[in-house]
Amino acid sequence: GAVVSQHPSRVICKSGTSVKIECRSLDFQATTMFWYRQFPKQSLMLMATSNEGSKATYEQGVEKDKFLINHASLTLSTLTVTSAHPEDSSFYICSASKPSNTEAFFGQGTRLTVV
Amino acid sequence: DQQVKQNSPSLSVQEGRISILNCDYTNSMFDYFLWYKKYPAEGPTFLISISSIKDKNEDGRFTVFLNKSAKHLSLHIVPSQPGDSAVYFCAAISSGTYKYIFGTGTRLKVLA
Numbered sequence: 001g002a003v004v005s006q007h008p009s010r011v012i013c014k015s016g017t018s019v020k021i022e023c024r025s026l027d028f029q030a031t032t033m034f035w036y037r038q039f040p041k042q043s044l045m046l047m048a049t050s051n052e053g054s055k056a057t058y059e060q061g062v063e064k065d066k067f068l069i070n071h072a073s074l075t076l077s078t079l080t081v082t083s084a085h086p087e088d089s090s091f092y093i094c095s096a097s098k099p100s101n102t103e104a105f106f107g108q109g110t111r112l113t114v115v
Numbered sequence: 116d117q118q119v120k121q122n123s124p125s126l127s128v129q130e131g132r133i134s135i136l137n138c139d140y141t142n143s144m145f146d147y148f149l150w151y152k153k154y155p156a157e158g159p160t161f162l163i164s165i166s167s168i169k170d171k172n173e174d175g176r177f178t179v180f181l182n183k184s185a186k187h188l189s190l191h192i193v194p195s196q197p198g199d200s201a202v203y204f205c206a207a208i209s210s211g212t213y214k215y216i217f218g219t220g221t222r223l224k225v226l227a
Contacts (some may be wrong), residue, residue, distance in 0.1 A: 028204075041124075
């Protein structure tokens with residue numbers, strides 16, 4: 001299977017600061033990447049669809065100014081949580097699909113804790 | 116509005132027996148379904164998938180059944196092994212969107 005690498009795996013930050021999470025497809029080009037958020041004991045909720053070279057598409061209820069997504073290349077998408085608050089603490093996961101392929105490959109996830 | 120539901124949050128099965136995990140969906144536009152396995156603090160790993168044109172797909176110990184009329188799918192694991200203990204998510208996609216809609220997950224515990 002393809003490899004998607006997510007970094008960092010764990011981050012603790014202070015309230016008010018910004019945190020950047022990287023998602024890389026290591027052995028394939030991903031024109032589309034997805035960002036999910038998982039609350040404890042809950043499902044993975046799709047936050048946004050990241051398209052290479054264009055603006056991300058956000059799901060309803062997700063603040064685009066809060067969660068900045070940049071898909072600068074075919075192998076890298078970044079999610080920046082701006083002005084983080086404790087309620088932003090969560091597990092964030094990215095996924096990438098090969099072109100014309102429905103199977104998605106997931107990163108290892110990032111545990112964000114805002115103190 | 117939860118379009119993909121897994122009504123059993125947890126399931127315990129004895130080693131060697133069959134594990135059956137269920138998933139229901141409401142959106143008739145979904146035409147591709149997948150099962151993922153997830154350990155704590157890790158990303159999901161793909162297990163098996165099925166297209167809506169099929170009603171069964173088998174891969175080793177894993178079989179997925181799809182009942183389109185009932186908007187229901189299930190994952191059968193047989194024989195179950197302790198290493199299968201994890202949270203299992205079903206996911207659904209509409210053609211062309213590649214947007215995965217996940218169920219709420221079922222925590223499977225296989226007892227040795």
